[in-house]
Amino acid sequence: xxxxxxxxxxxxxxxxxxxxxxxxxxxxxxxxxxxxxxxxxxxxxxxxxxxxxxxxxxxxxxxxxxxxxxxxxxxxxxxxxxxxxxxxxxxxxxxxxxxxxxxxxxxxxxxxxxx
Numbered sequence: 001x002x003x004x005x006x007x008x009x010x011x012x013x014x015x016x017x018x019x020x021x022x023x024x025x026x027x028x029x030x031x032x033x034x035x036x037x038x039x040x041x042x043x044x045x046x047x048x049x050x051x052x053x054x055x056x057x058x059x060x061x062x063x064x065x066x067x068x069x070x071x072x073x074x075x076x077x078x079x080x081x082x083x084x085x086x087x088x089x090x091x092x093x094x095x096x097x098x099x100x101x102x103x104x105x106x107x108x109x110x111x112x113x114x115x
Contacts, residue, residue, distance in 0.1 A: 009109030
């Protein structure tokens with residue numbers, strides 16, 4: 001059974017940090033591109049960060065130099081380290097796994113940044 005389980009969301013003050021985790025099962029994790037998306041109420045999901053199977057990373061301009069995506073293939077887990085958080089980072093964050101034409105999503109985790 002394919003499953004992505006996010007954790008690590010919560011409430012933090014502006015300027016603080018959080019680390020999101022996404023544990024994967026049922027997929028060939030080492031061959032999979034892993035993405036973090038976020039979604040504001042009433043808006044479409046937007047890509048925050050991506051890490052490919054060989055470790056190449058990409059970031060949305062709004063989070064460059066503040067967020068870091070990483071993966072631990074031994075643990076089938078991808079992380080999103082979020083530093084210098086801003087109120088506009090408040091959203092539901094989703095983990096996404098992509099392998100060829102296959103794509104699956106986690107259930108999402110709420111991140112709330114207070115000013």
